[in-house]
Amino acid sequence: MTETILILGGSLAGLHVAHAILKKRSKNVKVIMVSKNSHFYMNLASVRAIVPGQIKDDELFTPIETALSRYPRESWDLIIGTAAHADFENKTVEIVVHDDSTTRTISYDQLVLATGSRSADPSMPWKASGSYKDAVASVHKTAEQVQAAQHIVVAGAGGTGIEVAGELGYEYGKTKNIVLLCSGDKLANGHGIATDAANELKKLNVAIKYGARVQKTQPTAQGKTDVVLSDGETITTDLYLPTIGLIPNTEYIPTPYCNSDPNSRTVLVDDYLRVRGAEDVWACGDIVGKPRAGFLITQAQAKTVAKNIEAALGGAKPSVHKGMPVDVFVCSVGRSRGVGRMNNSIKFPSLMVWAIKGRTLGLNYVEKYIGGSIA
Ligand SMILES: Cc1cc2nc3c(=O)[nH]c(=O)nc-3n(C[C@H](O)[C@H](O)[C@H](O)COP(=O)(O)OP(=O)(O)OC[C@H]3O[C@@H](n4cnc5c(N)ncnc54)[C@H](O)[C@@H]3O)c2cc1C
Known part of the structure; x- marks a missing residue:
């Protein structure tokens, strides 16, 4: 019997889980990925992409299909659309398909919530809040405004x-x-x-x-x-660029499964990253937002979710999510320097931050997410 793994969101969290599952099993599993954006967006580099001439579109955006097409065609499906309503009791999600605006109801055996978060001002390019076209337009428009200001x-x-x-x-x-x-x-x-x-x-x-x-x-x-x-x-x-506020993309998730804090309606998970009170529903990345929204935290959570889905498919028990052993916070500051600390105390030299982050701003990870070596 083929089990359907429905993954909502095609960014760092969603693609990581998809690769991990498809690399292990292409038989008896169908991964259906739903994403508003047809492209994987390396948003960490958006801060440099707004400086004209620094980063090309095809470095920043890669079609999600390129990542999935390395697996047998019958083992995956990609829907460019918006998850509009999740029904955890009946194990279905309503998707508004972008091409024709029709609504499709998809049943799942295992569901992964990886729809992340968006900038409070959706016109800013720091996160992709709409379609691929919207995201490209936002980067271009901001770069033009920066040039002129x-x-x-x-x-x-x-x-x-x-x-x-x-x-x-x-x-x-x-x-x-x-x-x-x-x-x-x-x-x-x-x-x-x-x-x-x-x-x-x-x-x-x-x-x-x-x-x-x-x-x-x-x-x-x-x-x-x-x-x-x-x-x-x-x-x-001449130009106002707000970077304030991150809103979890949880509007399609019923209230009891989300945090009641109106300023941060993240999804509630247990120690296994299973959505509290729901069966066969998992979440990872910014939608969880704990201990905070972060790239390395997202990677670690995606790994646990993939492992626990694998366990569920094999009838085994899930593992407790261990989280990151250390908290690393690094900021690139311009194209040649950076600042960072581990556990808010041990300081990283500027050159080291440049080497691990500022040099590429995550663009070196794109091939790993597309080729699958990230998982
Ligand atoms: C400028 C910037 C720099 C950063 N730098 C760092 C850093 O140095 N270190 C670090 O640890 N973290 C960093 N982060 C945080 C990091 O970007 C996030 O933690 C990461 O993007 C989370 O990935 P995600 O897959 O959970 O969600 P997201 O990247 O938010 O992706 C969510 C995906 O879901 C899709 N989606 C949304 N809603 C729906 C819906 N209803 N239906 C279908 N699809 C939907 C979106 O289109 C998107 O593709 C940075 C963030 C920003 C903005």
Whole structure:
């Protein structure tokens, strides 16, 4: 009997699980992947892709079909569509197919929730919130705006904000005004990298404004943007790039299975990464968002989910997810330097962060996700 493994989301988490299952079993298993985006998007590199001429589209985006087509054709299916409603009791998911806007109801034996998260402002390219076309258009439009702007405000001084400001400072620090708004008195929520990151950004002529919480933004008659801060100050800029907020893509999941916090409606999982209260439903990556949304955390979770599905198919017991043995937080700051720490204490040299992250910003992983060696 063929078992259907339905995977929702075709990014870091979803592709990892698909490869792990298909590499082990191409017989008696059908993997159906559903993704809003027809392409795998290496979003870690988006911060550099907004600097014109730095990264080509085909380095950033690769068709998901290329990854799946290395397995026997009967063992997989790819649907470009949006998961609209999951029914864990009847083991079905309603999918709105993008091509013709029809709704398909798909039954599964095992379900993987890997629909990740999106930027609070969906027009920003940091995550792919819509289709492939939308994602490409967002990268291109932002790059054109960056090129044209003389004054740029980056709002939000977490990892993404620091990296965006660093890329802009590296390219334009001497020719444009780059301002990074930080709502607190330290970057990265006071993480151990805060002082090093601030020093690196200063070297790139990025102006950091602390205690600057954005209250609202409004377009001006001259085509600029007024950024109004909570203390009443208004900064008028040519380009406003918000990096604040990450929203879990869980709208299709019924309420009891999700966190009740309206600001972070992540899915609730047990120690096996099984969705709490549901049978044969697993989740990994940003949709879980614990201990935080992160690339290495996503990889570790995808590995556990694949292993536990394999166990379920073989009638064995699932394994407890062990998580990452250490917490690594690294930020590239421009194209030649970076900052990072392990467990918020042990500092990494700038050259090391450049070598492991800043040099490629994850683009070196694309072939692993497409070719399958990631799993
Ligand atoms: C700029 C930036 C830099 C980063 N750098 C680092 C780093 O250095 N280190 C680190 O650890 N982490 C980093 N991260 C975090 C990392 O990108 C995420 O943890 C990772 O992308 C999570 O992968 P995912 O597969 O869970 O979800 P996502 O990448 O969010 O992908 C979700 C997928 O699901 C699809 N989807 C969404 N909703 C639906 C739906 N309803 N139906 C069907 N498909 C859907 C989307 O199209 C997308 O393809 C960074 C994030 C950003 C934004």
